[in-house]
Amino acid sequence: MKIIGTGSALPKKVVTNDMLTEFFDTSDEWIRTRTGIETRRILTDESLFDLAKTASTLALESAGIKAEELDYIICSNVNNNYVYPSMSCIIQGAIGAHCPCFDIRIACAGFVYALDVAESFLQTGRAHKILVLAAEEPTRFCSWKQRETAVLFGDGAGAAVVTDGGKYFGARTTTISNTEVLYQRNRLEPTPFEVEGVYLDHPMVMQGREVFRNAVSNCSSEISALLKDTNHQVSDIKYFLLHQANMRIIKGIEQYLGGDPEQYPTTVQKYGNTSSASIAILLDELVRANKISRGDLLVMSGFGAGFTTGSLLMEY
Numbered sequence: 001m002k003i004i005g006t007g008s009a010l011p012k013k014v015v016t017n018d019m020l021t022e023f024f025d026t027s028d029e030w031i032r033t034r035t036g037i038e039t040r041r042i043l044t045d046e047s048l049f050d051l052a053k054t055a056s057t058l059a060l061e062s063a064g065i066k067a068e069e070l071d072y073i074i075c076s077n078v079n080n081n082y083v084y085p086s087m088s089c090i091i092q093g094a095i096g097a098h099c100p101c102f103d104i105r106i107a108c109a110g111f112v113y114a115l116d117v118a119e120s121f122l123q124t125g126r127a128h129k130i131l132v133l134a135a136e137e138p139t140r141f142c143s144w145k146q147r148e149t150a151v152l153f154g155d156g157a158g159a160a161v162v163t164d165g166g167k168y169f170g171a172r173t174t175t176i177s178n179t180e181v182l183y184q185r186n187r188l189e190p191t192p193f194e195v196e197g198v199y200l201d202h203p204m205v206m207q208g209r210e211v212f213r214n215a216v217s218n219c220s221s222e223i224s225a226l227l228k229d230t231n232h233q234v235s236d237i238k239y240f241l242l243h244q245a246n247m248r249i250i251k252g253i254e255q256y257l258g259g260d261p262e263q264y265p266t267t268v269q270k271y272g273n274t275s276s277a278s279i280a281i282l283l284d285e286l287v288r289a290n291k292i293s294r295g296d297l298l299v300m301s302g303f304g305a306g307f308t309t310g311s312l313l314m315e316y
């Protein structure tokens, strides 16, 4: 797999920590010290589809290909205004593509899993040009009455166009089923046969400390194993593009793996946790700032509800 184009889009509304004190008993100091987040972007009059379309269009433009040339669109998305059609189907029409599409719904690790699925399609020759998109509005997963979750998130979309012909050294994907520590239940229509209590409507439920602990330990051990599997050292890697959930989680993984702090770029301070879009947005920002060159080795690693962990190592 080779990345030939990237794009991203964020809502225009910048929400500072101080602005959140209007809704919750919280403070800029608490949010900064516990999470590293200073601002986040939140959707107002744009929709998530607008962001997804813009990120996809920018990725296609930078790849220098037309939407009609795509063989597949794979989108990582947890929530949007539609249960179906899937986000990828909606974006296919919006950008004028004609290829088959599907969504992956595994929360924050979704972009890495989607890239790994794209790699299998490229390897088997099922496809040659694939748009991998991650678009998320996690500010609508959580209750805006719960300060412990609402301050953490932001909305955004990121995309990459991938083709065959590059160096993909390997990936590790793991899933540990857990419905207690981080989950959100769906709202379903009641039926005349409903059993009481089955159709509970719930915003996000999260035990922050447990999630934190699992994120640091799973990503650290999976990245270590990936480096070992592929015979690489930390010093071989230009950037570790980690899921941008919390600066302390990123620092925890950095401390475990070692290396130079510059190998661990961040956007969490600006955008908060944008779920599976975070790695895609970070990748696009580094590419557009000319901080990544052809031949650089990248590790991407995401962790999220499930629990799912996905890590990959490839050459840019």
Ligand code: COA
Pocket (backbone or CB within 6 Å): 024, 025, 026, 027, 030, 031, 034, 035, 108, 147, 148, 149, 151, 152, 206, 207, 208, 209, 210, 211, 212, 245, 246, 273, 303, 304, 305
């Ligand atoms: N503002 C002020 N105080 C807050 C607060 C907020 N927004 N949210 C929680 N608190 C309070 C708690 O009520 C608690 O008070 P108490 O000690 O009086 O009971 C105190 O702060 C400490 O809470 P705790 O949960 O122990 O803090 P923490 O250091 O674990 O940080 C998280 C909380 C959520 C920032 C941290 O656990 C985390 O980032 N977890 C991972 C979350 C995540 O990334 N989820 C998505 C995964 S993809």
